[in-house]
Structures are given as C-alpha cells and as structure tokens.
Amino acid sequence: MQSVIKDRRIVEDRWQHVADDAELPAGPVIVSLARWRKEQAVLRERGEWVGVRLPNTTNIADLAADLPTLALVALEFPKFADGRAYSQARLLRERHGYQGEIRAVGDVLRDQLFFMARSGFDAFELRADRSLEDALEAFNDFSESYQPAADQPLPLYRRRSGA
C-alpha cells in the first residue's frame, strides 16, 4: 500500500485509483470524472466511498450537486507550474463548503505544499521519487499569511496587535 500525506501526517493510503476500463475493486475508489458521470448509479450502490478525479479545466460549479456523495475530490497538477487546481480547491472549500478530502495528484512537490494547503488541499500524493518526510517540513514554511484563503477566512490585519 502506498503512503500519502493526510492532515500533515504520513499515512497508508486506503484509496485506489481505478482506470476507466478496469473492474472496480473492493474498498474506496477514485475514478475519473467521465466514469463517475457514466456509472454514477453503480458507484453509489456499492456502499463504498467514492472519490472523483477532476481535470484542472473542470468547472467546480458543474459538480456541485454531486459533492455531498463524494468523500474525496482529487485535483490534478499535470505540471507543478500549472496552478489552475489552486482555484478549484478554494472554490470547493469556500464556495461549496466541501468537507471531504481534497487530494493533490500528479506533479506534486514539496515546494508547493504550503500554498496547496492554504487553498484547501488536505491530502497529497507526492511524486514517487520524493521523500514524504522531507515534504512535511513545507507546512511550516510560514507561520502567518497576509490574505484570507480556505484555511483562514480573515486577513492578517485583523490579527495585528491594536487592530
């Protein structure tokens, strides 16, 4: 079983990514958005947790009705420098009040984790060649942040002394 970072800790991953043409295994699965759209009824009836993997071009509003049944949303970083999924994560948390797991998948590297966490990601599948232990340090890069985001609804100036 693979390890992932979840809530700033290294844990065994109980989720399985399932390809569109593969049979559904037992246990929680992450399927593509296309498969979810096509086999939603089957996936719901299994009585197992379902997660959906979204391309970073997906409009989150289109998925709003499905969110209560999804235990996980995986957002893709095709390249670490492609930052579209940061907006998707914030919209999931801040606009749609999504409480499930938001998982970063793809080209996920230590030096972006702090921003991902602030945007609402709470789980990270790091690129296979990287150390999870080292990556944990990234969450402590900064002790404060100026602007509100998914982790903090108020700007820093509301916390300044005398403010």
Place this chain on the structure above:
Amino acid sequence: MYQYDYYDQTLVDERVAQYRGQVQRYLAGELSDDEFRPLRLMNGLYLQRHAPMLRVAIPYGLLSSRQLRTLAHIARRYDKGFGHFTTRQNIQYNWPKLEETPDILAELAQVQMHAIQTSGNCIRNVTADHLAGVAPDEIEDPRIYCEIIRQWSTFHPEFSYLPRKFKIAVTGAAYDRAAAQVHDIGLNLVRAETGQIGFRVLVGGGLGRTPLIGRVIREFLPERDLLTYLEAILRVYNQQGRRDNLYKARIKILVKALGTEKFRTQVEAEWEQIRNSGLALDQAEIERVRRYFSPPPYETNAVDDLSFEQWLKADKAFADWIKQNIAPHKIAGYRNVFVALKEPHVPPGDISADQMDAVADIADHYSFGMVRSTHHQNLLLTDVRQADLYPLWHTLKSQKLAAPVIGTLADMICCPGLDFCSLANASSISVADQINEKFDRLDYLYDLGDLRLNLSGCMNACGHHHVGHIGILGVDKKGEEWYQISLGGSSENDVSLGDILGPSVPKTEVANTLERILRVYVEYRENDERFLDTFRRIGLEPFRVRAYAPGSHEAKQEEQRHAVGY
C-alpha cells in the same frame, strides 16, 4: 513610509530561510533546474548570460536612505560595485553568486526589503506614480493602496502559479505617470461626485510581442472592494488564461479573445460571490496604512526664500538644470528633484555604490531621508526646499548625477540588452551610447524639447519601445544586430502604440537615422509643438520618406514596398 511590524518582519525572515533551503537542495541536486526555476524567480533570481541577475523589489519605488545604503553595501560586497534601476522601479544586480543570494536576501530583510515576486508567473511588485503624495494634481495617494495590494499579493496561495507574470500599476493623479494603461491591471484613483474614493479599473494592457492598451472594465470601484475585485480578475485569469503557449499566456490575450464585455461579465459574476467576504477592505485598515504615508513636517515659510531666484538669474547652468530636472511640488517653497541616472557613457539606470551612498546622504540632508526610483530609470528626491536647490545641485554635480537632460532625448529608457540578458537579440546599451555621442549638445537636446526615447533589445519590450515617442527595437537578422524604429508611442494619458517606420537599420545607422527623423520634426513643427504632437499632426509619411540614407538598401526597399502598395 510603511514600517514592518512583527508579522511583516517574520514573513520576510521566513522567506529567507525557505529560499536558503531551496538553494541548498538545488546545489545538492535534490531540485532539478526546472523545479528550482520558479522558486528562484519568485525570489528575483535569473540565471543570465554571464552570471546570475538578482532583482530586488522596491515597492512602488519608495526607499529610505538606510535602505539605499544597504543596496550600496550589497553592490560592493556581492557585486561589482554598481546596481541598475529598472522600468518597474526595482534594482538589479548583474554579478551576484548564486550561493550568496540567500545572504543578500538576509541583508535586505534587515532593512525591511526583499526580492519577493520580482519575477516569475505571479503578481509582481506593484508600481505607482513616482510623484505620489507630492504631485499638485493628486486626487489621493496611491501608495496606501499599493501597500495594501503588496500585502494581499505576497505569497498569494492561489495566484503564485499563474499562466504568466502579472503586473499592476496604481495612479492617484489626473496625469498618468505610471504607464497604467499598459499594465495587466491599471488602477486610476478617482473621486466620485459624492466625494467617495474609488478606482477606475483597466485590464489587459501590456507590451511585449502583442502590445495592447488596457480596457476599462469598471469606471468606479469603491475602495473597500479593491482586493475582492482584484481577486475576481485573477481567478478568472488563473482558470482561463492560456497555458499552452508562452506568448499567448498574458491576461491581455484572454481579454482580447473573450472580448471586453464577456470578460467583464465573468469578473463581475465572480466578484458578486466574494465581494462581502473577509477580503473586503476595512476602513480602519486603510487608515492604518495611510498613517505611514503622512506628509513630512514641511516648513511653512520655505517659500519666503529669495536666494533661489537669485541663483536662477546668476547661474545659467543651474537654471538649465532647474528647468529640466525639477518637477512641481504641491507645497509652496518645495520642489521634486530628479537625480539623473543618464550620464553619457553610463548605461541608463546604472548607479555606483559610492553614488548610492552619496544620494542617501543627500536625502538625509535635504529630503527627509527618502529617495524614490522612477519608471524612467532615474531617482527622485521629493520634498526639497527651494533654498536648498543650489547647494544640492553642486553636490549632485560632483557625483555626476546632475545631467540636465530629464525629459529630453538623452533621458532614454533602456533595457540591459545583449550585454547581460539571455533573452535579448541585440545590444541596447551600446546603441544608447551611440545616440548620446551623436546628440551631445545640450542646446540641440533642449531645442528638440520633450522627447521620450525607449530602447529594447528584443520584442519582450522591457525598454517599452512601443510607447516611446521614438521607439527602438533590437532584432536579430542572421546573427547581426539590426534596429527597428517606431514613432508616435506614448504611455501617458494620451497613450498610443508607435507606428513602425519601415525596414530596420543596421547598428551603425541608428543615430544617423534618428538625426534625419528629427530634422523632419524640426522642419515641420509649429511653435512649441512636441515631437509627438507633430507626428500626430503630419503622420508617418514625411518621416518615412526621409529617414533612410539616400541610396541605401533600406531606402530602396522602402520605395519598392510602397510602389506595390505593400
């Protein structure tokens, strides 16, 4: 100026530690070149032709004398004893060692400075009118809002990996001295009839390969809504801006593709969702920041001084300098003094460490310890008493910082070009030299009057050639440096993009071509008409037919092109 508190200082210190770790991991081979690139860029570090280049942020161009002394110290200790001021009011060092850049950032942090987001595909250092707070035509001080934007945009978690770089400029006066119309976002402070302060919001301006003038998407945005509206614009851009082609990734391309109306509709729809979020600006916060930009203690009797008028009559060279290098001040008896970084044979914008120290001393003595950088690559001392102008002029002269050429042909904007930059196709500094040698007579420069000459070494347009009254663009033709000339650009209220004259000219012919163009101007101008106004009145044609050397290959090319109607 703004002073860091515990939080601001902690964030900058933590940034230094983070970057130091990233450099160590890069040097240890744990980070690839591709992975390290955006990290170093977001700390101002380029890996260039000869050596790394470090770009240090000067938020909205404001520096204390103490900070300037640190910049001088860094130039001496980590570089070759000089620095280069840029068109975005920042300073660049051209010879630091990669290994030492964390130490440089640590030294900067000690004086509340940094290199955060001076490069990379993120929100860059916000720029402002260099006369902010002292311009007679000011509606409101833009620095307050620049600082608020600086804090919001610093380490923004959602907008640090945008499709491309993102530049914001804020103006607070009737006149646009910050080229706001050619920024990704331009904000013009305006006052509504009710007296309420707000912003006119322009989006999608920019230079580079596809020069475009920004479009107004909102005539009046109340100040409380500043950050929520910016966030809405950035969110639309982050999600929809092109990422498949580097040259089509700026927001201007998105605005053009969607159309201004559709883009505006999307921004407004997004904004509706967040306008009352925690990001809405608190009036108390605006007032907190405003206090840092309170006027210095001006003397009420500064205007009573009589010596200034006497020296003006007695010393012609002083009077010339005053005429060119001084901007009016809102307080009677005070002046704004340009410190010209346009000495012949020195690259425009360059300054030595000794000169920086001297300017810091001068600022302490004459201008409340404050210095500014301008987007025309000069420095500025605001708040100088008129009685001090004469001794100040002598001191600046002794430091070779008093070239009386501000606003003339010799006050060129010039990028580093092929001599330093790995993007450049052609050199720009040596062309600036060539032009300075040709036009070395002050009386001729003065006769030519207001003239903005902008020079870029490649189409990325760091030298803003599109918006020069005369623009020069270096191009590569089979390994040779050639120069394309355009006429009629402006980055101010009367904004326009220059028209290309015709075929480019070889390097040796740049100054000669300029001379022929300017002869046409002198012949055609009416009264005190500026070059730009003459051009707008008579058009390109009279310049085109006489710009090229008779019998030259370019002249023949140009005739042929016209004979067939393109």
